[in-house]
Structure formats: C-alpha cells, structure tokens
Amino acid sequence: MDRKNAWTTYSKEELDRLEQVNTEYKNCLDAGKTERECVTLAVEKAKAEGYKDIRDIIKNGEKVKAGDKLYAVCMNKTIALFHMGTKPLTEGMNILGAHIDSPRIDVKQNPLYENEEFAYLDTHYYGGIKKYQWVTLPLALHGVIAKKDGTTVQVSIGEKEDDPVFIITDLLIHLASKQMEKKAATVVEGEKLDLLIGSRPIELDETLEEKEKEAVKANVINLLKQYYDMEEEDFLSTELEIVPAGKARDCGLDRSMVLAYGQDDRVCAFTSLFAMLDVEEVEHTACCIPVDKEEIGSVGATGMHSRFFENTVAELVALTEGESDLKVRRALMNSRMLSSDVSAAYDPMYAEVFEKRSSAFFGKGLVFNKFTGARGKSGSNDANAEYLAKIRNAMDAQSVAYQFAELGKVDAGGGGTIAYIMANYGMEVIDSGVAVLSMHAPWEVTSKADVYEAYKGYKAFIEEMR
The missing domain is CATH 3.40.630.10 (Zn peptidases)
Known part of the structure; x- marks a missing residue:
C-alpha cells in the first residue's frame, strides 16, 4: 500500500x-x-x-x-x-x-589518569554504538557532580562557542594497515574510547616541583577545583556523559530534515x-x-x-x-x-x-x-x-x-x-x-x-x- x-x-x-x-x-x-x-x-x-x-x-x-x-x-x-x-x-x-x-559514552568512577603527559578520562560506552563512529568528533561533557554534603553541581562543557571541546583520538591512516584489517566491531576497542581532556602541565612553584610527577593530571585537578570546587575523589559520585558537541541543525538544501x-x-x-x-x-x-x-x-x-x-x-x-x-x-x-x-x-x-x-x-x-x-x-x-x-x-x-x-x-x-x-x-x-x-x-x-x-x-x- x-x-x-x-x-x-x-x-x-x-x-x-x-x-x-x-x-x-x-x-x-x-x-x-x-x-x-x-x-x-x-x-x-x-x-x-x-x-x-x-x-x-x-x-x-x-x-x-x-x-x-x-x-x-x-x-x-x-x-x-x-x-x-x-x-x-x-x-x-x-x-x-x-x-x-x-547511546553515548559514560565516564567511569575512577577515571582521571595521565599517560605520556596526556590527561584522559576513562570511559564505558552506553547502549548499542558503532565505536568507530565516536572517534575524532568534537565532544561535550554533561552531567552532575554529587558531593558528600548533599549538594550537586551541574556540568555542561563544550556546547557554547567559547567552550573547550574534547576528543577521542584515532590512529593516523599512515600507520593503520593492521587496524584496517580488523572487523568493524573491533577496529576501535571499548577501552580505547578514553577522552582526551588536557596536555598542559601545571605551573609548578618551588614547593611543588619535587612532589608533582603527573603535572598534566594535576593541572586538570586544579582546574576542576577552580570551576567546580571539585576534588578528584568527587568523581566517585558523578554522572558524567560524553555526547557530541553542537546544536541540532537543519539538513539539506531544502531544509527538510533535522540533523542532531x-x-x-x-x-x-x-x-x-x-x-x-x-x-x-x-x-x-x-x-x-x-x-x-x-x-x-x-x-x-x-x-x-x-x-x-x-x-x-x-x-x-x-x-x-x-x-x-x-x-x-x-x-x-x-x-x-x-x-x-x-x-x-x-x-x-x-x-x-x-x-x-x-x-x-x-x-x-x-x-x-x-x-x-x-x-x-x-x-x-x-x-x-x-x-x-x-x-x-x-x-x-x-x-x-x-x-x-x-x-x-x-x-x-x-x-x-x-x-x-x-x-x-x-x-x-x-x-x-x-x-x-x-x-x-x-x-x-x-x-x-x-x-x-x-x-x-x-x-x-x-x-x-x-
């Protein structure tokens, strides 16, 4: 019919x-x-x-x-x-x-780590996704930080034009010959969907110079403290969701569709x-x-x-x-x-x-x-x-x-x-x-x-x- x-x-x-x-x-x-x-x-x-x-x-x-x-x-x-x-x-x-x-990517409860002077958030995907679709996209962080005193803080980073965004990296095509042979389900593995959130070391003074070995992670923690009065331990009681950054848009020359x-x-x-x-x-x-x-x-x-x-x-x-x-x-x-x-x-x-x-x-x-x-x-x-x-x-x-x-x-x-x-x-x-x-x-x-x-x-x- x-x-x-x-x-x-x-x-x-x-x-x-x-x-x-x-x-x-x-x-x-x-x-x-x-x-x-x-x-x-x-x-x-x-x-x-x-x-x-x-x-x-x-x-x-x-x-x-x-x-x-x-x-x-x-x-x-x-x-x-x-x-x-x-x-x-x-x-x-x-x-x-x-x-x-x-479908989205969630931040784990003990997520923040540094690897070769990159700061990452460890993640776990939610729902049925094609994992390879989520790399090299501008991503935003949304959610809540629940503190021990009963207060909650709303989080939304990556949606305003002057906000920073985040990324999940992918392997460059020049070195990806083995990767390209994998099945689509494994070309990007779940444990490689970690979110890149920083690369700048904290500015050290004399009191910190000897103590701070993970300076990029320390800088992220410092920024979280500034913006959200958040300690690293507060990740234990957060719900942070990683979603594509950007607004819903008209799609097509005729504006007949919605892309979002x-x-x-x-x-x-x-x-x-x-x-x-x-x-x-x-x-x-x-x-x-x-x-x-x-x-x-x-x-x-x-x-x-x-x-x-x-x-x-x-x-x-x-x-x-x-x-x-x-x-x-x-x-x-x-x-x-x-x-x-x-x-x-x-x-x-x-x-x-x-x-x-x-x-x-x-x-x-x-x-x-x-x-x-x-x-x-x-x-x-x-x-x-x-x-x-x-x-x-x-x-x-x-x-x-x-x-x-x-x-x-x-x-x-x-x-x-x-x-x-x-x-x-x-x-x-x-x-x-x-x-x-x-x-x-x-x-x-x-x-x-x-x-x-x-x-x-x-x-x-x-x-x-x-």
Whole structure:
C-alpha cells in the first residue's frame, strides 16, 4: 500500500506550523542532551502549563479531580505527566510512552589518569554504538557532580562557542594497515574510547616541583577545583556523559530534515510532550511518560521495569477514588498505550537489509510497528488487530499521515522497545515512532514532516482513543 509523501499535502498554514514544531523540537534537543536535562526541561514546560508536583498534592491532603494536571519525577531521570479525564481512572488511560536515554559514552568512577603527559578520562560506552563512529568528533561533557554534603553541581562543557571541546583520538591512516584489517566491531576497542581532556602541565612553584610527577593530571585537578570546587575523589559520585558537541541543525538544501544527536528516542519523547501539553480537555486521563534506561534493557529504578509508574498510578487512584489495589489493576489493564520509539528509515544506500514493502519511509508520517523483536518476533509485543483498527480510526479522524512498517528484513537483525513491559498489565500497546536515518550514530537524521506528523498523531491518540 503506497502512502503519499506528506510534504505534498500541506497548506501554507500547515507548513508554518510544521516549522514551529520543528524549531521547538530542535531547541529541546539542544537543551536536553541527557535524561536529567530532558526531565528538567519537561518539568519546566509542564509547570508553565499549570502542572503540579504530585508530592505537593499528597503532602497537602488535596483531592484530584477532572482537568487537574500532575507530574511525578523519579530520581531526576524519568517523569510521568497526567492530565486527569472526566472518566474514572478504572476505565483506563491513554498513555504516550517514550525513552529519553540515548547511546553515548559514560565516564567511569575512577577515571582521571595521565599517560605520556596526556590527561584522559576513562570511559564505558552506553547502549548499542558503532565505536568507530565516536572517534575524532568534537565532544561535550554533561552531567552532575554529587558531593558528600548533599549538594550537586551541574556540568555542561563544550556546547557554547567559547567552550573547550574534547576528543577521542584515532590512529593516523599512515600507520593503520593492521587496524584496517580488523572487523568493524573491533577496529576501535571499548577501552580505547578514553577522552582526551588536557596536555598542559601545571605551573609548578618551588614547593611543588619535587612532589608533582603527573603535572598534566594535576593541572586538570586544579582546574576542576577552580570551576567546580571539585576534588578528584568527587568523581566517585558523578554522572558524567560524553555526547557530541553542537546544536541540532537543519539538513539539506531544502531544509527538510533535522540533523542532531539523541533523536533516538527524544524525537518521540519531545513530540509526545508537545502533544500532552497542548491537550485541553480529555475524557480518559492522558499520560505521558518519558523514561530512562531503555537502551540497556529498561532496567533499574528509572527504567520501565521498575514499579515507579505503577506506584504513581496507585497514588492517583488513592487521590481520586480511595486506596484500592484492584482499582489500580483495572486502571492499568484498561489503558491504551503508544510505546513510541524510532523506526529504521529506508536507506537506498543500504537497500539490501530492507524489505521495501514493509519499510518506513521519510516524509510518510508516523510509523506503527505491529511487532518488533528479532528473528521469530523474539522479545516482541505483538499488537491485536482490533487495537490496530482503533489506531487507524484515531489517526484518520485528525488527518494524520501514518504508515506501518517492520525493522528491516526478517533475519537481518532486530530491536525492541518498552511495549512488552507495559503489555504485562494486560493493556493494549503498539509500537510507534519516527523513521530515522543513521540510528544510534552520533548524528541522526529525521524528516521535519515526520516530526510534525508524530506530534499530530500523539495528540490524536490522546483525544480520539476510547
């Protein structure tokens, strides 16, 4: 079934709105390069639209009613937003789920060392990356330093024009004959992804001259002390993430695409957030939950496998209908969800791994995947046909461009999302998202039309699903 290219259908007014959505999207990508930054940004935007922290509601002994807007944060890395509907929670919610962690390189807890008068940070990559893509790029450091006195210091180095940037070096081609014979998975090894952060020795005075043997490392420690009042021991309680330095940019002479880091899966998370904040009235409670840790299996307290979401729903049930474990189970079982994660866009440069009839194409709208997984649908949520029909009806009701696809040829590989986790509650779930070129690379590409249609589709889901 052929789908129209959405660009051919837009009026002048729609094109203006498309650019507005994409401008806001790019700004969010620049402000949210880590999961912590994404949550901070989401809270800021939610508060501006009248959302209140559920902890304050509980503390003040307030009741929750239709129209109320609430949010709950888990360890500053996951957030759940709720717009209460006119129908009771036991009749289910319309849930938009996406993840805000992205493939990156993390700094280890004992990272700083000197080697031949170079200062490095030792690292461990996070998520599925092609390691060779991360060398010789300008890189930035984002994260937090948590100190023993309970204070935290925000870190962001490499994003401003006058900031220094960092680099992971690579072997020069002139001496790389043996390296070039290696397989792509090992051409750059994980332990060689250490970040070069300095090469200048500390200025020694008479008291230091005899003592200081690692003068470059000492200079880095001195600078950290100046800028962040940080001791080397404070690395033990830091979360520092290495990400590509630079802003999201328009891509193509026609400016039809977005080039940016972290679009998997922030393209779905931010468009879901935009839709959530734009909704005015809902029958079924609307929920948007951008979560952490999907790239490493949705594990841990801030991943979808945790009880955070379930516990928050239990609090909402208690605030609206009184405490009841059965009502919590009903609320979850009767809910409907879009588990939003990116899809692989058909790339004619690598056509051999795609099955064209079941591929996601740029410019053809929001992508739905009845199933994901690998090989024989292993690890997949496989959505019911009846639910697919309801999804189609909701999208058509608001003229959303959409397409159905799979992730490449049957035996070419595979992937998964958070869908199967939420399906454990018995709720209806389907995977959806935006088609991406160069997925999991430091710089990924999306179509502005698809970003816009994702926003429209998520809003239609909240408003139309019954």
